[in-house]
Amino acid sequence: MTKLWGGRFTKTAEEWVDAFGASIGFDQALVNEDIEGSLAHVTMLGKCGILSQEEVEQIKAGLSTLREKAEKGELEFSVQQEDIHLNLEKMLIDEIGPVGGKLHTGRSRNDQVATDMHLYLRNQLKEITTALKKLQKALYDQAAVHVETLIPGYTHLQRAQPVSFAHHLLAYFWMLERDLGRFEDSMKRVNLSPLGAGALAGTTFPIDRMYTAELLGFDGIYENSLDAVSDRDFIVEFLSNASMLMMHLSRLCEELILWSSQEFQFVEIDDAFATGSSIMPQKKNPDMAELIRGKTGRVYGNLFSLLTTLKGLPLAYNKDMQEDKEGMFDTVETVKGSLHIFAGMIETLTVHADTMEKAVHQDFSNATELADYLATKGMPFREAHEVVGKLVLVAIQKGVFLLDLPFSDYEEASSLFDKDIYEVLQPKTVVARRNSAGGTGFEQVKAALEKAKQCLAD
Numbered sequence: 233m234t235k236l237w238g239g240r241f242t243k244t245a246e247e248w249v250d251a252f253g254a255s256i257g258f259d260q261a262l263v264n265e266d267i268e269g270s271l272a273h274v275t276m277l278g279k280c281g282i283l284s285q286e287e288v289e290q291i292k293a294g295l296s297t298l299r300e301k302a303e304k305g306e307l308e309f310s311v312q313q314e315d316i317h318l319n320l321e322k323m324l325i326d327e328i329g330p331v332g333g334k335l336h337t338g339r340s341r342n343d344q345v346a347t348d349m350h351l352y353l354r355n356q357l358k359e360i361t362t363a364l365k366k367l368q369k370a371l372y373d374q375a376a377v378h379v380e381t382l383i384p385g386y387t388h389l390q391r392a393q394p395v396s397f398a399h400h401l402l403a404y405f406w407m408l409e410r411d412l413g414r415f416e417d418s419m420k421r422v423n424l425s426p427l428g429a430g431a432l433a434g435t436t437f438p439i440d441r442m443y444t445a446e447l448l449g450f451d452g453i454y455e456n457s458l459d460a461v462s463d464r465d466f467i468v469e470f471l472s473n474a475s476m477l478m479m480h481l482s483r484l485c486e487e488l489i490l491w492s493s494q495e496f497q498f499v500e501i502d503d504a505f506a507t508g509s510s511i512m513p514q515k516k517n518p519d520m521a522e523l524i525r526g527k528t529g530r531v532y533g534n535l536f537s538l539l540t541t542l543k544g545l546p547l548a549y550n551k552d553m554q555e556d557k558e559g560m561f562d563t564v565e566t567v568k569g570s571l572h573i574f575a576g577m578i579e580t581l582t583v584h585a586d587t588m589e590k591a592v593h594q595d596f597s598n599a600t601e602l603a604d605y606l607a608t609k610g611m612p613f614r615e616a617h618e619v620v621g622k623l624v625l626v627a628i629q630k631g632v633f634l635l636d637l638p639f640s641d642y643e644e645a646s647s648l649f650d651k652d653i654y655e656v657l658q659p660k661t662v663v664a665r666r667n668s669a670g671g672t673g674f675e676q677v678k679a680a681l682e683k684a685k686q687c688l689a690d
Contacts, residue, residue, distance in 0.1 A: 247311075253551075254311045258558050262316050263302045265351035267295050269344060269427060270320070272447040274335055282437050283334055291335050294328035316348070317341045338439045340431035342461040342549040347427040349557070351448065353470055354422050356564045361415055363571035364477075365688065368408050370578035372684050375401040379677050381585040382592045382659050383498065393600055394592040394659045395672040397583065398681070404484050405684050411477040418473060421466045425450040429460035432548035462548040464538065464556050471535040474563050478528040481570055485521040488577070492518050497587050502580035505573065520577060524570045531566055534559030592659040596624050598634055601662045602653070609648045619645050 245253075271292060278288035298320060301307050313319040318341070324332035375398035385395040425445035428435065434457045441453045454460030491498035501518050509515035541555045599620050606616035623645050627637055635657050642649040655661060667673035670680075 251311050253314065255315045255554050255557065256309045256311060256313065256319055258561060259316045259345075259348075260307075260309050260319075261557075261561055262345075262348040262352055263307070263320070264299070265348040265355070266316050266320055266344070267299045267302070268351060269347045269448065270335060271295055272444045273339055273427060275447060276440055276444045277334075277337060279443060280438050280440055282337060282439070287331050287334055290328050290331050291324070294324045294332055295335075297327055298323055315341070315345070317344050338430070338435045338437035339428065340461070342431050343426045343429040346429075346461055346463070347425065347448070349467065349560070350422055350424065350426065350450070353466065353560070353564075354419065354449075356568075357415055357419060357422065357470070360564070360567055360571070361412055363568055363575070364408055364412050364415070367571050367575040367578065368405050368412075368684070369688055370575045371401050371405045371408070372681070372688060374398075374578055374581060374583070375405070375677075375684075376681055378583060378585070379674055379681070380660070381583065381588060382663060383588045384591050384595060384597055385672075391595040391597045393597050393672075394663050396663055396674060396677045397585070397588065398677050399672040402677070402680050402684060404480065407480040408477075409687055411473065411480060414473040414476065415470075418466065418469050420451070421469060423449075423451045424466075425453045426460035426463070427453075429454060429457035432458055432461055458548045462545070462553070464542055464553065467556055467560050468535070468538055468542070471531070471538060471559065471563055474567050475528075475532050475535050477567060478524075478531045478570065481574055482525045482528040484574075485525040488521045488581075489518045489525075498584055498591070500582040500584065501577060502582070504580065505577045520573050524573065527566050527570060531563050534563045589659075593635070594633060596627070596634060598657045598659060598662045599624055601656055601665075602634065605653065605656055606646060606648055611646070611648060 274283065274288050274291045274295070277283040278285055283291075298307065307319075307323065309316075309319050310322075313322050321332065321336060324335060326332075378397040378401070381397040382394050383397045383400055384391045385393045385400070425441065425448060427444045427448070428439050428441035445451075445453050454463065488499065488501060490496055492501050501516075501521065503516075505518075505520040506516050507519040509517065537559050538556055541552050545552055602620040602623065603613060603616040606619060607613045611619070623634065623637065623641065626641055626645075627634055630637070635654060639649075639651060639653075642653055663672055664674050667676050670676065
């Protein structure tokens with residue numbers, strides 16, 4: 233089969249060479265964006281008098297037919313035509329005749345593919361941000377009913393201080409809020425039009441790039457034709473932002489996996505998001521959480537792959553840049569799938585508040601409260617720290633916790649202790665008193681929920 237660009241060639245590649253160089257196996261995902269860009273381009277060609285209105289209407293009708301066929305899954309793509317652009321151009325010519333070949337006037341596949349990817353990523357970012365908001369809502373809803381549910385807070389995976397479970401969940405809400413902000417900010421780079429930059433140097437035809445940008449809903453155009461066709465920063469930025477998001481999801485996955493274990497028993501993941509064992513009947517495995525945790529590495533890989541591909545490329549377009557798409561497509565689907573699964577896991581999560589409550593009564597996570605107590609009575613904090621450390625050692629040696637120590641032990645440790653210490657050491661008191669801005673105190677958590685609610689409304 234003759235290539236649309238094959239005029240100067242005397243030989244054709246063997247089929248296996250064509251297959252190696254073709255991208256149609258994956259870039260057919262851009263079919264709608266490619267047609268959308270072509271409709272804008274041909275409309276502009278008519279407006280600028282480069283094509284007659286009759287030719288424009290013929291091409292538009294042909295493109296509309298191809299779009300309808302695409303929606304019905306009736307388009308048959310060919311490896312011989314390499315990519316989505318040449319496939320659609322060949323189909324258009326077959327559909328309406330030689331006039332279809334005029335569509336490519338004033339543009340190149342280089343600016344065409346860049347335009348397609350800008351349109352694609354813009355569309356996908358809207359879906360991703362919607363899915364992000366849904367997960368934030370799920371976290372908010374769980375947090376709203378667990379303001380006074382206590383959970384051990386950890387550092388180094390060792391019990392540190394008790395916190396409100398809502399406070400812990402909202403930590404992830406705010407991580408996702410930053411992720412959302414990064415995606416929204418990146419739209420300033422995504423929503424630019426490279427269309428009309430040509431292969432690398434612009435075109436001799438009197439085109440109107442601002443008009444096609446307006447038709448396609450872009451905020452503006454690339455100011456340099458070389459940059460327009462060779463820029464993949466917007467994809468790298470997306471992959472970077474997606475990697476950050478997946479890192480946050482992976483961290484929460486790790487906690488859900490720990491919390492749902494027999495050792496913790498803080499939560500139970502719904503059966504819809506768990507699997508069993510082929511040999512051990514009692515097993516309930518948190519597979520979806522594990523899978524999202526695992527897919528994080530996949531998204532990281534896509535980022536590093538594109539960075540590596542781009543690092544040594546001279547201007548402008550190089551065939552290496554064909555490798556920009558599969559990782560982008562894969563990351564989009566991975567992120568969307570992970571967000572939808574995660575929202576379901578959080579919405580249906582069973583929280584064992586009684587187990588959490590028991591846990592915060594069976595540790596030394598209230599020790600800091602003792603040090604603060606002594607500090608408020610005038611003892612230097614460093615000295616108070618040592619006094620409390622010795623009290624913890626006494627409790628460990630007696631096989632009890634701080635609330636179980638007789639008052640005589642406190643009196644011996646420091647004359648500053650009064651019997652109100654037992655109220656001070658109650659986990660709920662410990663949490664409630666931490667009312668500094670952004671802290672785990674119940675009033676602060678309620679205020680944070682109001683702010684989170686406003687974010688969701690915005």
